[in-house]
Amino acid sequence: MLAVVLLSGGLDSYTAAALARSEGFELNALTVHYGQRHAYEVEAAGRVAAALHVRRHLHVRVDLRGIGGSALTADIPVPRERDLTTPGIPCTYVPARNTIFLSLALGWAEVLGARDLVIGVNALDYSGYPDCRPEFIAAFEALASVATRSGVEGERFKIHTPLITMTKADIIRRGVALGLDYRLTHSCYDPGPDGSPCGTCDSCVLRAKGFAEAGVSDPLLLPR
Amino acid sequence: MLAVVLLSGGLDSYTAAALARSEGFELNALTVHYGQRHAYEVEAAGRVAAALHVRRHLHVRVDLRGIGGSALTADIPVPRERDLTTPGIPCTYVPARNTIFLSLALGWAEVLGARDLVIGVNALDYSGYPDCRPEFIAAFEALASVATRSGVEGERFKIHTPLITMTKADIIRRGVALGLDYRLTHSCYDPGPDGSPCGTCDSCVLRAKGFAEAGVSDPLLLPR
Secondary structure, eight states, X not given: OEEEEEOOSSHHHXXXXXXXXXXXXXXXXXXXXXXXXXXXXXXXXXXXXXXXXXXXXXXXXXXXXXTOOSTTTSSOOOOOSOOTTSOSOOTTOOTTHHHHHHHHXXXXXXXXXXXXXXXXXXXXXXXXXXXXXXXXXXXXXXXXXXXXXXXXXXXXXXXXXXXXXXXXXXXHHHHHHTTOOGXXXXXXXXXXXXXXXXXXXXXXXXXXXXXXXXXXXXXXXXXX | OEEEEEOOSSHHHHHHHHHHHHTTOEEEEEEEEOOOSOSHHHHHHHHHHHHTTOSXXXXXXXOTXXXXXXXXXXXXXXXXXXXXXXXXXXXXXXXXXHHHHHHHHHHHHHXXXXXXXXXXXXXXXXXTOGGGSHHHHHHHHHHHHHHSHHHHTTOOOEEEOTTTTOOHHHHHHHHHHTTOOGGGOOOOSSXXXXXOOOSOSHHHHHXXXXXXXXXXXXXXXXXX
16 A cells, blocks of 8 residues: 655654554655755655655655745744743744645645555644644545545545654654664754754754653764 | 735636735735746746736745646646547646645745635636635635644635636636736647647637637737
């Protein structure tokens, strides 16, 4: 059974993809280059795709910098050492990002004849980003079946979100149990010139907290 | 009131935008370069945007050629002199195209603070393309409000489809009444090297039929 998985190079999408593979899906990985501030995430996606033995790895470029509105695509500083318990949507939110990503995945799925999409949204993102919530996923699933040729012909698309109720620690524990090598991944929103994680952006802080809670050392931070 | 309008350079989106403007919307035009086989459509979008005095005209590139699956993005011949009464979805259907386009429009609308999107889907497309039907539009509207920060904050997005129940002839009559200059537009799926319409693809045939039924000469076909 074919699936299209959105693969960013972060640890969430790597784990979501590995879980889908463990359920018997043949993976087609889609990495979207959307004008992120750095290419390290995209390089990580290539390493992760290779480790997952994906059937195909498609890169699609869509430049969201003209749209802006986010610290990840516009000239807005990435926040540091933020209190992550503050309610509200952080400025790293990219407007409509998961809608755009799932639309591209849907188009490719239709061409491949796949009916299953996999996205690594999770309970932590859920607290901040609107397009990581179960109601968003349900609405996209409803849309997919009226938006496509296959939908009109009576087929139904399924959006798999294997991480949606997990914490970062849960995800890491599952991944470690599956034998995943998180050294391949990249999480930092604003890495140094050599790609090293900054340690203070939301993504680094959430990753560190997840590894600490899981009782595992982050291999990215071990001396090579 | 701000609106984001998807502007392709064809006569439908030009007319839809003009109708929205006539209702008092300030227009922000979004043209998506998706790897169409030719640039004439994009050049036409620039002319149309200027004629409509849009507030901003944003070009977003997203290369759908890697996804393929359509005569407009892959190496599949554009059909000629097809019987347009044949039921079914034609091979010029680009998988998930309007989902991708509306997603980009939604992201930009959110950044601009616009709550209104305009798309020139119509009753003729409706007969063939799944993502031109009212049920698709309704599903996207439902999605928009759970996909975005503004939706979570209680705002609702509206997708305007002023042409959805019109035939091509109806559209042309309305446009002519609004004083639109259809010489600025481009419709052909597969123009000659100088940009001249082929006259035999679905889009040329529908355009010709529309002008004939409206009792108007197509200014594109008049000697300059």
